[in-house]
Amino acid sequence: MLKKIEIVEREGIKIDEPTVIEGFPDVGLVGVIASSYLVDKLELVEVAHIESALFPPVMVLHKGILTEPVRMFSNGKIIVVTSEIAIPPKAIYDLADVLSDWFKEKKAKLVVSLSGIPVQNRMEIDTPSVYGVGNSEKWMNIFKKNDIEVMEEGFMAGIYALLLKGCLKRGIPAIAFLSQSFLNYPDPGAAASAILSLNKILKLDVDVKPLLEKADEIRVKARDLMKQAQGTMGAVRKPLEREIPIMYH
Amino acid sequence: MWRGRRLSEWIDEFLEQAYSELMRPSWDAIEKCLEPLVNIEDREDEIVVTVDLPYVEDKNDISIDIAEDSLEIRAEIKKAIRWERWGTVQKRIWFKSFRKFIKLPSKVDPEKSRATFRRGILEISLPKVRRRFTIKIQ
Numbered sequence: 001m002l003k004k005i006e007i008v009e010r011e012g013i014k015i016d017e018p019t020v021i022e023g024f025p026d027v028g029l030v031g032v033i034a035s036s037y038l039v040d041k042l043e044l045v046e047v048a049h050i051e052s053a054l055f056p057p058v059m060v061l062h063k064g065i066l067t068e069p070v071r072m073f074s075n076g077k078i079i080v081v082t083s084e085i086a087i088p089p090k091a092i093y094d095l096a097d098v099l100s101d102w103f104k105e106k107k108a109k110l111v112v113s114l115s116g117i118p119v120q121n122r123m124e125i126d127t128p129s130v131y132g133v134g135n136s137e138k139w140m141n142i143f144k145k146n147d148i149e150v151m152e153e154g155f156m157a158g159i160y161a162l163l164l165k166g167c168l169k170r171g172i173p174a175i176a177f178l179s180q181s182f183l184n185y186p187d188p189g190a191a192a193s194a195i196l197s198l199n200k201i202l203k204l205d206v207d208v209k210p211l212l213e214k215a216d217e218i219r220v221k222a223r224d225l226m227k228q229a230q231g232t233m234g235a236v237r238k239p240l241e242r243e244i245p246i247m248y249h
Numbered sequence: 250m251w252r253g254r255r256l257s258e259w260i261d262e263f264l265e266q267a268y269s270e271l272m273r274p275s276w277d278a279i280e281k282c283l284e285p286l287v288n289i290e291d292r293e294d295e296i297v298v299t300v301d302l303p304y305v306e307d308k309n310d311i312s313i314d315i316a317e318d319s320l321e322i323r324a325e326i327k328k329a330i331r332w333e334r335w336g337t338v339q340k341r342i343w344f345k346s347f348r349k350f351i352k353l354p355s356k357v358d359p360e361k362s363r364a365t366f367r368r369g370i371l372e373i374s375l376p377k378v379r380r381r382f383t384i385k386i387q
Contacts, residue, residue, distance in 0.1 A: 123367050123368055123370050123372070124367075182301075182370075183288075184286060184288045185286050185288075185301040185370070186286075186301075215303070216303035216304045216369070217303075217330075217332065219301060219303035219369070220283065220303050220304065220330065221332075223275050223283075223284075223285075223286050223301075224275055226286055227275070227286070
């Protein structure tokens with residue numbers, strides 16, 4: 001019988017104190033676009049997938065091969081978690097818990113979430129800014145040293161908020177990069193900005209030019225996933241991220 | 250009882266609309282057109298509709314027909330698009346336009362509507378027909 005959430009690893013996979021990058025479908029599909037691009041550019045191979053009785057009954061075909069929609073790719077040092085379906089709100093808490101446990105088991109040295117933060121004037125922005133969020137104070141200095149703006153006030157909603165919390169509880173360093181983005185439209189420009197911030201922190205050298213050149217194609221192909229994600233973002237209170245919390249402490 | 254029935258009818262209608270929106274394919278093989286992503290914001294005095302139109306290069310390639318309660322957008326893609334790595338059905342079709350019909354949540358004044366097109370995003374502001382008036386207390 002299918003478990004509530006289960007990570008199914010491929011045999012013979014060696015992962016050693018990895019850095020984890022995750023991108024799930026939400027604001028502007030920033031995380032999904034960025035993580036899919038990273039899988040391609042870093043030439044990562046599939047190492048695991050996630051099965052769940054809480055996910056829709058969907059399989060994906062790529063080049064004629066049947067695959068799971070929520071998968072993990074790796075080169076042994078970096079793991080990228082990405083999804084081709086919107087995660088149903090009822091699965092988010094369990095998924096964040098299971099993933100955080102798995103990251104702990106794999107002795108992850110850092111978990112990075114890539115996502116978007118909706119801004120109403122996105123049409124007027126050439127290069128979206130990226131805000132950094134860390135699950136400990138040390139990240140404030142690291143972000144500042146790397147010219148990444150710290151998100152000082154605001155709400156966070158969705159799976160990456162729970163992953164930051166889950167990692168904090170388990171003593172795993174975790175950060176999120178939130179790129180200024182359209183809320184309801186796929187935003188490859190925002191994904192490119194998120195990758196540039198990732199380059200700074202992980203000392204990667206991922207070229208985002210090909211991503212920007214394919215922006216229109218991505219916007220067309222990602223319409224259906226964006227529609228799915230629109231349906232779930234309201235349920236996890238995504239629009240709340242546009243608001244400001246009242247407390248000072 | 251009457252209020253209860255009205256509420257359940259409204260919920261059914263809402264769910265049916267949301268379901269059909271999700272289930273409807275985002276492309277039309279016969280017309281060779283794609284359905285763009287659309288966002289509708291219902292503000293106090295106006296309805297603002299934005300439409301994502303990748304591959305549309307020029308505002309002159311877009312036509313907008315506005316009625317009091319609906320809106321139809323057509324946009325031409327100069328160089329028709331098709332990719333080998335796409336859906337089994339879609340990859341056989343050259344798509345050459347976007348088309349979207351939108352039922353508006355309240356009546357608008359078509360003549361006072363205005364539109365802009367920047368970075369592939371069309372934004373249409375549709376002023377609502379005013380039905381409310383400020384009155385003095387006697």
